[in-house]
Amino acid sequence: MNLAKDIVLEFWSLLVEMAPYLLLGFLIAGILNGLVPKKYIVKHLGKSNFSSVLKASLFGIPLPLCSCGVIPTGISFRDQGASNGATVSFLTSTPQTGVDSILATYSLMNWPWAIIKPIVALFSGVISGLMVNQLSPGKSGEKEMKEAPVQKKTWFDRIFKYAFVDFLSDISRWLVLGLFLAALIAVFIPDDLFNSSLSNPYLNMGIMLIASIPVYVCATGSIPIAATLLLKGMNPGAVLVFLLAGPATNLATITVVWKSMGKKIALIYVGGLMLLAIFFGILIDQFLGFLNLADVSTFGIHDHHDQQNILGLISAIILSLLIIFVEVKRWIPAKKIEKMGVKKYKVEGMTCNHCKSSVETVIFELGNIKEVVADPSTNSVQIDGEVDAEAVKKAVESRGFEFKGEE
Numbered sequence: 001m002n003l004a005k006d007i008v009l010e011f012w013s014l015l016v017e018m019a020p021y022l023l024l025g026f027l028i029a030g031i032l033n034g035l036v037p038k039k040y041i042v043k044h045l046g047k048s049n050f051s052s053v054l055k056a057s058l059f060g061i062p063l064p065l066c067s068c069g070v071i072p073t074g075i076s077f078r079d080q081g082a083s084n085g086a087t088v089s090f091l092t093s094t095p096q097t098g099v100d101s102i103l104a105t106y107s108l109m110n111w112p113w114a115i116i117k118p119i120v121a122l123f124s125g126v127i128s129g130l131m132v133n134q135l136s137p138g139k140s141g142e143k144e145m146k147e148a149p150v151q152k153k154t155w156f157d158r159i160f161k162y163a164f165v166d167f168l169s170d171i172s173r174w175l176v177l178g179l180f181l182a183a184l185i186a187v188f189i190p191d192d193l194f195n196s197s198l199s200n201p202y203l204n205m206g207i208m209l210i211a212s213i214p215v216y217v218c219a220t221g222s223i224p225i226a227a228t229l230l231l232k233g234m235n236p237g238a239v240l241v242f243l244l245a246g247p248a249t250n251l252a253t254i255t256v257v258w259k260s261m262g263k264k265i266a267l268i269y270v271g272g273l274m275l276l277a278i279f280f281g282i283l284i285d286q287f288l289g290f291l292n293l294a295d296v297s298t299f300g301i302h303d304h305h306d307q308q309n310i311l312g313l314i315s316a317i318i319l320s321l322l323i324i325f326v327e328v329k330r331w332i333p334a335k336k337i338e339k340m341g342v343k344k345y346k347v348e349g350m351t352c353n354h355c356k357s358s359v360e361t362v363i364f365e366l367g368n369i370k371e372v373v374a375d376p377s378t379n380s381v382q383i384d385g386e387v388d389a390e391a392v393k394k395a396v397e398s399r400g401f402e403f404k405g406e407e
Helices: 002-035 038-043 050-060 067-079 084-096 099-108 111-135 155-188 201-212 219-231 236-248 251-261 263-287 310-329 353-364 389-397
Strands: 343-348 369-375 380-385 402-406
Touching: 002 099, 002 155, 002 219, 002 310, 050 084, 050 111, 067 084, 067 251, 067 353, 084 111, 084 236, 084 251, 084 263, 099 111, 099 219, 111 236, 111 263, 155 219, 155 310, 155 353, 201 236, 201 263, 219 236, 236 263, 251 263, 343 389, 353 369, 353 380, 353 389, 380 389, 389 402
Parallel strands: none
Antiparallel strands: 343 380, 343 402, 369 380
16 A cells, blocks of 8 residues: 555656646647648758758757657658658657657756757757768659648647647657656665666666667656656666657657668668667766766655645646546547548558648548548548548558558
């Protein structure tokens, strides 16, 4: 009973520390979504040069896209004209961080970590993109991005609904899982583990790399785990490897890059990330000791008996209610198109609202489409329009989803 109580208290303490920064980060994410159109981003990513690669990485850093959401977005950019290098740069830098993740990093770790994370994301994205341009440049895209005839959204939907419903629903489970795993680590792992049994920093980096590459973890959800590992004595370099490789890669991302961009680019993408993760890990261990990256004790995540601030408590309650709301909302079926002749197809691989939007947009671009409703919860897509199954199959598979035929 005491063990369960300790886990709950650690979980709540972490949530209270992160909640104000997460809510602010979500709001900024909504503002970015409402004010920065994808068409503007694609316009600057078309050439196989340093400028496009740098812009792709810079565009990706503040965007609140996790690894699953960045896949269709990145592949869509490529199909609309972005170069291979710019696409890989975007796929590398974007899931590592975001405005919400940066603020949450500050809340649980410290300001050097909040600065280092986006810098590492920028450099890893640029270097990965330049490697692809050198080894497998491909052709610069010349397509213009089409505007799907979707229903106009109000400013409230584009900013607030996106921030606190759509985007939150994409990461809510991963955020809760990250907090829960961090609480388990805090309770069960001895404080001296990484100072005794696992004291070799290079071994720790290898363990983190092997564990992080195939497994999905979102940037925000990885933060409480990283902070707790630091408190347990893990070297900052190994923690950075986890923060870089965990959000930036997983089997789904690797598979889609392999299928959509080819084996060579997929190998460059994964191999480059592995080398960069180790390089940056060694760099901060050997040369950035003056930043005291191992010291996160002042940020109150270790002692849940300290008095918790009112803003944190209120924010944690609000965030908890929002998470409950989006989880309940998942069980509400998507609207049905009440018209004759509506076709319904099975499409697997949609895991978030970005996936939903990507599927709807790419089907709209086929032409002669009046309405499309994709539902990730049931893996179904309703289409009102004149289109054949083969065209739908080709369209959704170009975004990395799996077409299963008509229902």
